[in-house]
Amino acid sequence: MSRTTWARGVAEGLLAEALPRRWAHVQGVARCARTLNSMLGEDAELIEIAAWLHDVGYSPSLVRTGFHPLDGARYLRDEVGVDEVVCQLVAHHTAAAVEAEERGLAPELEEFARPAPRLLNALIYCDLTAGVDGSTVDVDERLAEILTRYPPEHVVHRSITRSAPILRDAARTVSRSLAGWSGEVRGV
Template sequence: MNEATLDWAGRIAEAELGEALPRRWAHSQGVAARAAELGRLLGRDAELLAAAAILHDVGYAPRLTLTGFHPLDGARFLRDEHGTDERLTRLVANHSFALLEAEERGMREELATEFPLLDDPLLVDALVYCDMTTTPDGGRTTAQERVTEIVGRYGADSVVGRFIRRAAPEIFSCVERIEAALAVQPR
C-alpha cells in the first residue's frame, strides 16, 4: 500500500457515497480519521488500514447493492470493478465481525469462502476499533454507545440488531486491545 492507494480509496468512497449517502460518507471519513491516529501502531500497514477504513461501507452505495449485505457487496465491487489488493478487499469484506452478520443472513459460507478472514489480528482489531468508535455522523463515541446506537437504529430483533448484540463482546475486546496498545506506544 502507498499514499496513492489511499488517495484512490478516498476518491472511490466519495464517488460512491458522497452524494447518494452523505451520512454514510461522513461516517466513513470519521472512521478514516480514527485510522490515521493508529499509524504508529501499524507501521507499514497504516495506509492499508486507512484505505479499508474509508472504503469499509462502500457496499451501501445504491448502485452496488446486489445482495443487501454491504460488506460482501463492497468487497465484490472493489475486487471486480477495481482489481483491488486482496488484503484490502478481505478487510472490507470482514470488517467489524461481518461473518456473524453473514451467519444471521444465511451467507456465512459465501463470505468466508470468497473472502477469508485476514490472518492479522492487529489489523482486524484496528478496523473494528475505528468503525466502532465512530458515530454515524463521523464523530467520536465509545464502543458501548455505538452498539447501543446500532441496536436502537435497526431494532433489537432485526438481523443487524441480533448480529451486533452477538458481536458486542468481541467488539469491546478489540477496542480494549487497541486502547491498551495505544497506551503503551510512544508518542
C-alpha cells in the first residue's frame, strides 16, 4: 500500500461518516495536490499526504483543544507516528498561527516547527482552491464562504479576516509557479 493510499484511508475513516462535507472538501484538496506534482518534484507525495490528513483534527473522536490543526497534528504525531514534516504541515496549514494566537494556543502550536514556506504554500493553495463540496473554487470565493459560516465575533471569522492577505499571497505564489510550468494561472 502506498503512503498516499494509507493517508487517504486514515482521513476517510475519521471523516467520511462523521463529517461527509469535510470529507468531500479533503478529497478536493488531495485532488488539487496531485496537480502540483510537476512543480513539487520529490515533495509531491508529501503534499498529497498532508492534503489527505490536513483536516483530520475535525474528527469528533480527535477533538481535544477544539483547534483542528493542533488536534490533528498531535494525533498524527502521538498516536500514528506520521512523518514530522507532514505533522508540521497539518499543524500550520492555512495560517493556523493566526488562529492559534486568537485562541490563546500559540505556545501549543510551537510544538510543531513551521514547515518550509514552499511546502506550506502548496498546501494552503490546495486548501483554498477546494470548496466545501470538493469542487474547484477561487481563493476569494473560498475565503468568503468560510466567513459566511461564522459570525464576525467568532474566532475563525476574526482569524480568516486577519490572515486573508497572507493566504492570498501564498496562493498567488503557487499559482505563479504553476503558470511557469503550464502557462496558465488557476484559482487566484
